Amino acid sequence: MVRVSIIGGSGYVGGELLRILSAHPAMDVVSVTSRRFAGKPVHYAHPNLRSVYGGLRFLGGDPVKAVQDSDVVFVALPHGKSVDLVPALLEIGLRVVDLGADFRLKDPEAYRKWYGFIHPYPDLLKKAVYGLPEIHRDELKGAQLIASPGCNATAAILASAPMLREGLVSNNVILVDVKVSSSEAGREVRPSTHHPEREGSMRPYSPSGHRHSAEVVQELRLVGGREVRVSLTPHAVGGVRGVLATVYGFTSHEVSERRLLQAYVRMYGRERFIRIVHRAVGIPSPDPKYVLGSNYVDIGFAAEADVGVVKGFAAIDNLVRGAAGQAVQAVNIALGLREDAGLEYIPPHPI
Numbered sequence: 001m002v003r004v005s006i007i008g009g010s011g012y013v014g015g016e017l018l019r020i021l022s023a024h025p026a027m028d029v030v031s032v033t034s035r036r037f038a039g040k041p042v043h044y045a046h047p048n049l050r051s052v053y054g055g056l057r058f059l060g061g062d063p064v065k066a067v068q069d070s071d072v073v074f075v076a077l078p079h080g081k082s083v084d085l086v087p088a089l090l091e092i093g094l095r096v097v098d099l100g101a102d103f104r105l106k107d108p109e110a111y112r113k114w115y116g117f118i119h120p121y122p123d124l125l126k127k128a129v130y131g132l133p134e135i136h137r138d139e140l141k142g143a144q145l146i147a148s149p150g151c152n153a154t155a156a157i158l159a160s161a162p163m164l165r166e167g168l169v170s171n172n173v174i175l176v177d178v179k180v181s182s183s184e185a186g187r188e189v190r191p192s193t194h195h196p197e198r199e200g201s202m203r204p205y206s207p208s209g210h211r212h213s214a215e216v217v218q219e220l221r222l223v224g225g226r227e228v229r230v231s232l233t234p235h236a237v238g239g240v241r242g243v244l245a246t247v248y249g250f251t252s253h254e255v256s257e258r259r260l261l262q263a264y265v266r267m268y269g270r271e272r273f274i275r276i277v278h279r280a281v282g283i284p285s286p287d288p289k290y291v292l293g294s295n296y297v298d299i300g301f302a303a304e305a306d307v308g309v310v311k312g313f314a315a316i317d318n319l320v321r322g323a324a325g326q327a328v329q330a331v332n333i334a335l336g337l338r339e340d341a342g343l344e345y346i347p348p349h350p351i
């Protein structure tokens, strides 16, 4: 069995990692850290895990020491908190998956612009593999450092990649509109993200310069093989889980929906976790409700040839395919395990 640890195990992503890993056929959770819950059983932070983990308790103190007897460590800390920790974990020979943003961008200068700090480990940025399996599967094989993508970015990239890959967008501008549920903001209570304040409201936030734009640009540039400009606006909506991205591209020639279908099927037709959702295959539009708890991405598309617009849609569970599930999928690939090991959960209906 692969010995696995989680740093930041009391947060929402840490909780989902614990839930998913409890059913993983080849991984055993050996340690999990938290400052606030140190010494307490894991179900004190995650009541859904009662009776699942027996005596497993959160460890406080030095996180490197707490996880040193593992093979793989998932780091689920707020951004900026893993940048100095990850090198220490690599130093003692661990395979590391960072769920935050500290190793996602290849360009060290981009950290100054988007995150306001000078990245101290540019060599590790080169070494880190962006953990989006549909784009980086080959590089993930054997990867020692995996930078797990942001949830808005995951949905935005997957919804638009087939259009750019097949050159269907003429001016290389992509507009991204993301609807976001409250768990995306994590467990820490802040006035603007606290669920009672958000519930019932619908509002844009960070309407210019949202940080996930940086990784969306990085990845779409790679997929399309040329420059791309991205304008991303997230909207806080009701609900605890779920992200829906709608992306728009402009075309100078007529692009039919049939042409889009070909592009999406060519890129995703054999992907284990991507389900193409379109009236052509008898299913209406993507809806996060039908992927909740699972690692699936439901993807759709539409064309308005007379207007010169193509659209893509992606629905994910932000905590699973946008975080914990995607990270486990990436580690499965890194270790040469079955890609869906531990990830076979099928979303319930009705919910």
Ligand SMILES: NC(=O)c1ccc[n+]([C@@H]2O[C@H](COP(=O)([O-])OP(=O)(O)OC[C@H]3O[C@@H](n4cnc5c(N)ncnc54)[C@H](OP(=O)(O)O)[C@@H]3O)[C@@H](O)[C@H]2O)c1
Binding pocket: 007, 008, 009, 010, 011, 012, 013, 014, 033, 034, 035, 036, 037, 076, 077, 078, 079, 081, 099, 100, 101, 149, 150, 151, 183, 184, 185, 186, 187, 188, 318, 319, 322, 323
């Ligand atoms: N929520 C999502 O949908 C989502 C999706 C994709 C990626 N992510 C990323 O995943 C990471 C974790 O997100 P989350 O939603 O799980 O956040 P969260 O619920 O706020 O949990 C953060 C965890 O980090 C620990 N922590 C907080 N501040 C710390 C500090 N200064 N030093 C050490 N530990 C600290 C907390 O535990 P203690 O206070 O108990 O130590 C907690 O376990 C973030 O980088 C986030 O951007 C989140």
